[in-house]
Amino acid sequence: MSDDIHDFFNDDDSWGNAQQDDAGAPPAPPRSRRDMRMKRKSNQRHRMVKLIIAIAVVIALIVGGIYAYRAVKQWRHNTLADSSVVEDYPGPGSGSVAFTVTAGEGVTQIAEHLVREGVIKSVDAFTGVVSANDMTLYPGTYELKHQMKASQAAQILSDQGNAKGFVEVRQGERLQAVLERASEASGIELKDFEAVTTNAEEASKILPAEANGNFEGWLEPGVYNVSADPSATQILTDMVKARISKLDELGVPQGADRERTLIIASIVEAEVNSPEYYGMVSRVIQNRLNDDMSLGMDSTVAYGFGINGTELTNDQLNDGSNPYNTRVNKGLPPTPISNPGDDAVEAAMHPSDGNWLYFVTTNLKTGETKFTDNYDQFEQYVQEYKQNNDGAN
Template identity: 30%
Template sequence: MLKKFFLGLFIGLFSMALMMGAGWVALNWYADQPVVSTVERDFTIERGDSLTKVAQGLEALGVLEYPEVFSVMGRLSGIAGGLHAGDYQILPGISRRELLAMFTQGQVRYYDITLVEGQTFYQELERLNAHPKLTEPVKREDIPDLLKSLGIDGAAEGLFYPDTYFFEAGAPVRSILARAHKRLNKVLEEEWLGRAKGLPVDSAYEALVLSSIIEKETGAAFERPAIAGVFVRRLQRGMRLQSDPTVIYGMGERYDGQLSRRMLREKTPYNTYVIKGLPPTPIALSGREAINAALHPADGKSLYFVAKGDGTHYFSESLVEHNKAVRKYQVSERRSDYRSTFEVN
């Protein structure tokens, strides 16, 4: 009797082991199969989503069959509660095992936004606030607190580096600004340490102010050092910079797209036709090339330049030569998209 009992128990346990083995083999086969979808799919895991909810969402999206088995696979792996919230790109051909690993390792989709050189801080802040994947927009009333948190004592303008920044969905706007400010400090420090001698700027911040004017004045990148040379020589001689972009910046929202002689005579802290030296702050975001140009201006004797209407400039050493160039490019050959600096006095 006892012998029959143990024989039955052995057969039962053996059968159970066979079934468990078969189940394990089947589960591994399921895990190694590619997802059902044959096209790329975007999928979002929200904070707090359970494995069951994720599996059901994948089924609804047409990525998975048998979501219950996917859930069992995750639980047997001991990672059911280790899902990383975020946006994911699910590529066709990825196995279900790889899919689960992607969710638990946080291989989320990254987005990017580019801060553009020559744009103002408020222009770029507006773009950041409007990005659908960034959160916690920074309003104007939040800016003093933002600057304080970044250790900025003064204006925000120009203190954020124009570059492309990658981020996960849901990142706060402040996180991009913090990275851009840190990057600006690093680039500015590197460039300032390697500056040329005898420059008419006493600090890295003054160099940044000058670089922002160069950035706004430059149409063709190769002209940055030449434009920097003009401004540096004018500063060294005590001449006013007479840069249209500084006037426009100082007018703020009052600028309607046209500069008049009256505007050039209006006294603002930024009107370099009126004030001597540099304006009090940068007027735009500066890239490394503009910063480098400000600290390594091209040699020469030119003190004036005028836009030729094709993105480049004509450089002159004397006012007489400059006035001739102005008449040529401003009047005789003026294009509809013409822009200039240093008006005829």
């Protein structure tokens, strides 16, 4: 049958003529099955090429859309900070403005305040700069100018070193460091603060009886406005009152138990840098006290010498004349060794359940700390610490 059809197309010349004469006639059919197969493969290749091109176009559109989104987002950030798009002064400004950022104020509130004071021209220019650069604005009183460029004002307010009139008591910080910053922020001489803290009569007017005349541990962490306070006495009084109020709020027992809690909390916070371990360290302290063991805490020894733990020498570690040397002297040190925060206070009151007697921060970078009740295991942790922190300060 195939041969007959082939002969038919070869013999009948009218078929080819019809193609030439009639423009509307269908194209000539393939001359063989082989030609038909080749034509089908050609059509398949054409369809595959079209499909690949279509996929490539879709991918290009998606990638282009992503880049366009990022470009628009960056453009929005840039334009908010650009004085040519958002109303802004060219700077650098003139005159002098004492501008105060109070604790708890948001970026928009600060910007609105800056506009009212004539420091910047628009809220958007300032908030755009702060957002685009992920800035943190600190409480305090700053020296600014009238008609400043928004970015210049933001840079000043985001540098805590420029702040005046406010002082922060940081959790885990020693009394002396607080006094030095309070002096700098308030303009009151350091010796005036030290005179209050070392004068038994003055101290008794501010501190509760259980503090035994010592301010260490009795300053509540937080930010204080010292520009309005007239004296070192008033500033310290505010900090102690805030501490007592917080301890009452946390349900810390009054009297000797309150001082004991602060002592333990201050050691807990000095020994580890992560709240996840606070309760466990508190339990180690309690277990050692219950077993009539020395606490063996380097943090207390260092406090007694007024240095950091990394500065301790072997002679100092063995010096029993230091009342804060809990390696040699059993029991708690005579006072707290810092001003602990809420988490440490809670841990001191509610230690974790466990029989641990030893702990080692085996990795100073990550803060990983391991606990055990076995001395041999403790020695292994010490070796692990040395391996992980070889050459660490």
